[in-house]
Amino acid sequence: MTIKTATGRTPKGSVSVILSNGRIQLRFHFAGSRHYISTGYPDTPHHRKLAELKASEIEKDILFERFDPNDLSKYTPEAAPRKLTPVTPPKKVQPNLSELWEKYTEFKRPNLSPSTLAKDYKRVERCIDLHLPSKSIDDAIAIRDWLVANKPANSAKRMLTELSACCKWSVKSKLITENPFVEMAGDVRVPKGQCEDTDIDPFTLEERDKIIETFKNERHYKYYAPFIEFLFMTGCRPSEGIALQWKHILNDFKTIRFEQAVVISEDGLVCKQGLKTQRRRQFPVNPKLAALLQSIKPEGATDDMKVFPAPKGGWIDVHNLTTRAWRRVLEKLNTNMQYRKLYQTRHTFITAALETPITMPDGRTKMLDAKDVAKLVGTSAKMIYQHYAGAIKKLFVPEF
Secondary structure, eight states: OOEEOTTOOOOTTOOEEEEETTEEEEEEEETTEEEEEEEEEESOHHHHHHHHHHHHHHHHHHHTTOOOTTOOGGGSGGGSOOOOOOOOOOOOOOOOHHHHHHHHHHHHGGGSOHHHIIIIIHHHHHIIIIIOSOOOGGGHHHHHHHHHHHSOHHHHHHHHHHHHHHHHHHHHTTSSSOOTTTTTGGGOOOOGGGOTTTOOOOOOHHHHHHHHHHHHHOTTTGGGHHHHHHHHHHOOOHHHHHTOBGGGEETTTTEEEEOEEEEEETTEEEEEESOSSSSOEEEEOOHHHHHHHHHHOOTTOOTTSBSSOOTTSSOOOHHHHIIIIIHHHHHHTTTTSOOOOTTHHHHHHHHHHHHSOEEOTTSOEEOOOHHHHHHHHTSOHHHHIIIIIHHHSOOOOOOO
16 A cells, blocks of 8 residues: 555555645545545654554455444544553642731631731731741741740740641631641740749739729729739739639639639630649638639639639630730839739738738747648749749848
8 A cells, every 4th residue: 555645546446645735635536525634743664554453454344344434533643541640640749837817817807806917917917027037837847936036935936836726726617737846836945044933023012002002093904903803812813813613613712722724725715623733632721812703703604604704704814914905004104113914913922921021820930831822823832932932031240
C-alpha cells in the first residue's frame, strides 16, 4: 500500500492512504459515498505504517460486511489506547497567619467588647503583621523561637496561646489541616523574676482602701468593686476568686473552700479543679468579709451560680479586667500611687497579715507567723520567709 495524493482514484472497496495539507488521511468508497478519515498524523515512516494498518482494518471490515459507516470512531487515532501521564493536582495554597487571624477575629467579633478588639486582638494583629519573622504556619518553630528571644516570657507565652487558639479554630473551620502551635505555650517557662508570686510590691492599707472606694464610685466599673474588695480581704489568687461558686461558701458564711481556678486555654476561659500549689484549702471568714458576701448573694442563688460572674454571666477575664477597669481606676489615683498589677492584692494581704497584730478572744494580741499566713493563702512557709518576712521585718541593733 502506497501513499497517494489527494487526487488519485482507488478501486472499489480499497482504502487509500493519502496526504492532505501535510497530514495523512484515509479515503475510500462505501455504499456509493466517499469517506474520509483524518488521522492527524504527520508524514513520517512510523505514522505511514500506523495509517496503513488502519486502512487494512477498514478493508477487512468492508469485506466481511461488518463495516458501519455511522461509527468511524474505531478507525481514528483517538480510539487507540493511549498511555496517560498522571497529573499531580496543584497543591492548595494555605492561608497565612495574618489571614487566619483576620478570619478568627471576625468569628469572635460578636462576643467581644470593642475594647478587647481594639487592644488585645489588635495587639496580636500588629505583632503578626509587623514583627514576626514569617507569616507562614510552616514556620511555627521559627516564630516560637523569635517570640521567646524578643518578648518577655509572659508576653511570648500569651502570644503562643493566642496563635494556637486561632489555628485550632482554623482546623475546625477546615482552613488548615493541623495546628502547628499546639502545646508550644506550655514549653515557655516564666523566670522567677517575672513570676507574679515573686514580683512583690504591695499597696499600703491606705492605698488599698482608696482603690476599693474608687471602684465603688467609678460609673463604668463599680460592678467589679465587690470582687476587688474580696481579693484584698482574702489574698487569694484572682483565678481562684473568679472560680468561686456559692457552694464554696460554707457554714453560714463562716468558711470559704477554694478548690478550683479559672485559667485561659486554647478554648478560652475554662474552670479547672485544683489550685496552683494544692488540691484545696479552707479560708476562715471574718465578720467584715461575711457582710460583703451576704450583700452580693442574690435571692434564690443556687450552688452552681458564680459568686463573682462577669457582667454578661460568664467567667471574669482577668486580662480584660486588668487592662480596662483596674488600669482605669489606678490611673485616677496615679498622682498619689504607683501603678501595680492586680496580683498585688494578694501581696498586700500577705504583707498586712504578717505586719498587723490580731486580737485574740481573751483580748490579747498576737502576730501571725509565716506558717499561718502560708496556710491562709495557699503557699509555702518557705515562700513567705524568703519573699515576704525577710523584706518586711525591720531589724534593730540592740544596745549593749
